[in-house]
Amino acid sequence: MAEHESTPAGEYDVAVVGGGATGCATAYYAAKRGARVVLLDRQDLNTEASGRNAGSLHGQIQHEPFLHLGEEWARSWLPALDLLRGSLELWDGLSAELGVDLEVKKKGGLLVADHPDQLADIERKVALERSIGIESRMLTRDEVHALAPWASDAIVGGELCPIEGKANPLVTGPSFARAAVRHGAAVRGGVGVQAITPDGGGYVLTTTDGDVRARKVVVATGDAMREFGRRLGVNLPVTSEAVQVSVTERVEPLVEHLVYYAGGKLTFKQSSTGTLLIGGGWPARRDENGAWVMNPDSLRENLRIAVRVAPVVGGVKLLRTWVGVGNGTPDQRPVLGELPHHPGLFVGIYPYMGFTASPLMGRTLAELALGETPALDLAPFDPMRFADAA
Ligand SMILES: Cc1cc2nc3c(=O)[nH]c(=O)nc-3n(C[C@H](O)[C@H](O)[C@H](O)COP(=O)(O)OP(=O)(O)OC[C@H]3O[C@@H](n4cnc5c(N)ncnc54)[C@H](O)[C@@H]3O)c2cc1C
Missing domain, CATH: 3.50.50.60 (FAD/NAD(P)-binding domain)
Incomplete structure (x- = not known):
């Protein structure tokens, strides 16, 4: 180039x-x-x-x-x-x-819920997505567990967004x-x-x-x-929001979908090399010089949610957390x-x-x-x- x-x-x-x-x-x-x-x-x-x-x-x-x-x-x-x-x-x-x-x-996105109350909100969201032709659909508990054998027993249902x-x-x-x-x-x-x-x-x-x-x-x-x-x-x-993403060691093929959680900030997926990428918009913090750096409180909470949704993550080594500035309107x-x-x-x-x-x-x-x-x-x-x- x-x-x-x-x-x-x-x-x-x-x-x-x-x-x-x-x-x-x-x-x-x-x-x-x-x-x-x-x-x-x-x-x-x-x-x-x-x-x-x-x-x-x-x-x-x-x-x-x-x-x-x-x-x-x-x-x-x-x-x-x-x-x-x-x-x-x-x-x-x-x-x-x-x-x-x-x-x-593109295996689809899975939004999982661990409380029945969350399902009513997801259902309203799915209806809006379907109104523009996106074929999202509600999943029962059994359907989620069939698609995501790694999911915690606490997961009661969710949404599949196939695109x-x-x-x-x-x-x-x-x-x-x-x-x-x-x-x-x-x-x-x-x-x-x-x-x-x-x-x-x-x-x-x-x-x-x-x-x-x-x-x-x-x-x-x-x-x-x-x-x-x-x-x-x-x-x-345009607003600036520094957020962090973490990556684990490589593991055997585990997660096919892009995973979200209805009870908190989480995105979770597996890269083609086998690493797990865990994020969801958790904020970074500024150091004493004003530079954006990893926020350990965010990291703890992000990982807590990941383990709650997918207990197997608790046994996987975290390799690195990095920070980037995202933008909003x-x-x-x-x-x-x-x-x-x-x-x-x-x-x-x-x-x-x-x-x-x-x-x-x-x-x-x-x-x-x-x-x-x-x-x-x-x-x-x-x-x-x-x-x-x-
Ligand atoms: C940690 C993190 C995780 C995210 N995860 C996702 C995700 O999973 N999926 C998703 O869809 N999106 C995600 N996003 C958002 C996504 O990364 C951004 O929305 C997208 O990359 C923005 O692309 P862009 O080209 O508009 O801007 P940028 O990638 O910011 O590029 C702008 C470029 O402009 C250049 N520039 C600025 N000023 C000047 C100048 N004066 N002269 C010349 N060049 C200049 C900069 O150097 C920069 O390279 C994430 C963002 C962050 C920070």
């Missing part, structure tokens, strides 16, 4: 700022359609959230926000779920398309970027974008390595999106579209589950940048919807 060559001079059709999964996917889909593309990241590619996430491919309404924000919120969030569903369809053919095994396995799964986040972004290079894109790590200024019909990007000109610009800067919004004069209230819907006062400049961030969403986010951003009309209705994701709250 031409990551450290200097940027070829001249004007690009599309400049993509941010080399996480979203930006790499955007560069790929735009270059594949014949556009002259440059992808810029201030660091190496895939070193922020896209290289630190847990690799879950989500396709259900997350149970915790459903409980806390309620059914009305969940209904308003369905367009964002539909985006995940569309992205999950793209994941199916992605390894073949990019020529790399992305370790995509969910997992993939390898370490290879996904870079594989999109390499495929973009094969289609002629220039990909540059270590180049920070400091300003984006209108110039004629396009933009000049002031970077740490000189100016880059492009007719269209896609900003996919993840955690830096709020700051980019400020610079561009639009309120993009106030309504948990993505920000995806053109900034009206900056024609030809598009922004894209999918909160909390942006790894799952990255293929379709990237394809949609590429379509927008190339002047095509995406199949998705983007109105619920309008970047200007927070303007009045500024």
